[in-house]
Amino acid sequence: MPSDDLDDLIKDLEGASPYTTTQKPKGDQRKTPQPEGGKEITEPDQNPKPRIRKVSKMLRDNKNMEKYYEPRAVSIGLLHYGRDKFSLAEGHKLKLAELFITENGVDEFGLHRKIKAKIVRLEQCYAEEDARRVNINDENLAWMFLIDGFALLNYICYASLGKLNDLKKIGMDMEAFSQDLFLLENQIPYEVLDDIMTSAAKGGANMRNLIDRFIDQTVRDIRGSPLTSPSPTSTSTQQQQQPPPAHLLQLLRNRLVGDHDHHKTNEKTKTGKRVGRVNELKSAGIQLKSGTEGSLRDNISFASHWLTAAGTLTLPCLVVNGSTAPKLLNLIAFEMSPDFQNDSQVITSYIFFLHSLIDQPDDVKELRKAHVLINNNDNSVAGRDEEVVRLFKEIGSSDLDSIPEPEAYLRVKEQIQKHCEKKWKTWMTLFAFSAAAIAILVMSFSSRLGAPALN
Structure with missing residues (x-):
């Protein structure tokens, strides 16, 4: 992407600043744009995914825990969009986006049209009550998804290749950025990432491998070393058997948990x-x-x-x-x-x-x-x-x-309980046996002490 084009994009977005809300038209029904032929691109999702939402109040009630759910450095997605504390990070994300577009041959304007055409479905990936607080029109919402997706994929690619030091010039706290990637409230629909990777003229297929490598490394960080990694063939087969993840956090969970389990709990x-x-x-x-x-x-x-x-x-x-x-x-x-x-x-x-x-x-x-x-x-x-x-x-x-x-x-849990009960019964039996044996010895000794002496 030429630098002038990116500057124009920044001006467009800053014209309706991410830190001032852009009001939707009154009575806006959020009708999806229709391509030629009149058929809407966004149709009801036949395989609904869990929505991106605020962490439940039950988990947030403890004030000491809130720090684990709040982004530290950067807002990704809709739920923390427009907060003043992340205004500096918005500039960093734009730099990451520019670098990604340049290095991967992405047609950002064609992608924008594609994302905007299904913006209703993408917005519905968020819990309605949480997304309602953000006023942003379809145009800027589509750009938000794209810029966040570009920045996210750029970080993942560099991290997977061990080249994060090359991004220091951007000025973002990469350690904090890495923490913010896996917050529930800081997710974007995985479909956006998939569209970006599909459209990349250079290295699109390799990006999927880099995401796999990044998730595998994150699993190793959580599980410790050594950890036996699945073979590329088994990983590919497993992914084909699973439905697409809703977002990056679910992809991490799938890898930690293993095979997708559909069974119902008794x-x-x-x-x-x-x-x-x-x-x-x-x-x-x-x-x-x-x-x-x-x-x-x-x-x-x-x-x-x-x-x-x-x-x-x-x-x-x-x-x-x-x-x-x-x-x-x-x-x-x-x-x-x-x-x-x-x-x-x-x-x-x-x-x-x-x-x-x-x-x-x-x-x-x-x-x-x-x-x-x-x-x-x-x-x-x-x-x-x-x-x-x-x-x-x-x-x-x-x-x-x-x-x-x-x-x-x-x-x-049941086996542990049975083991403890069995051991307790065993000890009680041994105690009773020992007590009985001691009683017999005492009685025997007492009877001998009380017996008449032999001449």
Whole structure:
């Protein structure tokens, strides 16, 4: 894109500044523009996706948690559009967009017409009550989607290639930008990214591979190392079996959880039993083991060793630090969305499973010793055991006991409970047997003491 054209675009957008609202015409029905032949491009979505929305009040009630849901550096998408705190970042996004357009041979004006033609459907990707506060006409809304999409894809491509240092000249805080990419309230429809990649004259197909690499690296950051990555063939097959994600955050969830699970949770057993804290399990002879391979849904199990009255609880490995906490909490917020269509809230279930194990810093210490929790030598406050306890207690302050859990989690909880009950009964039996044996010995000794002496 020639620099003069970009300057014109900036002037057009600044003419109706993103930080002053552009009123829609009164009574505007948001009719979608029609191409030749009169048929609307945007038709009802046959496979509705979960909408991009504000994090639920239930999760936001704790003021200490709000920082995990609010963008730090940049507004992406509709929900934080126009806020003064992000005015500087708007200029940075335009620079990223210009660089992306130039390097990838994108026809930004043709793309704008395409995006504007289906703007109604794209706006409907947001919860109506959350999008209603933003007054922006179709023209500028289409540009907003495109500029955000260009900036997002440019960052992902450079990050995947290990070339983020090349973007320092733009002036944006890239670390903060990376955190803001996976906030529920900071998403744009994945369809926009797909349209941009399809239209790119240079490297469009490779961009999809770079997104896969970026998501895989993010999964490794969350799960720790080592982590067995799926082969390119298996990843491609898995993606073909899954419907397109609603946004980047859902793509991350799909990769963390594994195969797309359509199963319904048994209504009679959807609420799992609580398990004891780590040191209570340790007292019951249960050892912890880290599972570094597999998904968060499948890589949890319990084995009871009857001969030794011991047990082994295998848990997915997880990094908990200042970088991963916002991602995990926004994944929970996504799973708790009212229109989340999957009954298996895997990430929420696992985090609350960990919450039930953690009460004191020594619980965190045991989880770290077993390599279930990793801080990767993070020196931030979130890396300390006390802060991990605080984080999980804050998470547990939300009353989410009725969440439907994956069968794997329900089964493990039941197995742990049976193991503890079995061990308790075993100890009671041994105690009773020992008490009876001692009583017999005492009676025998007493009877001997009371027996007449032999001449």
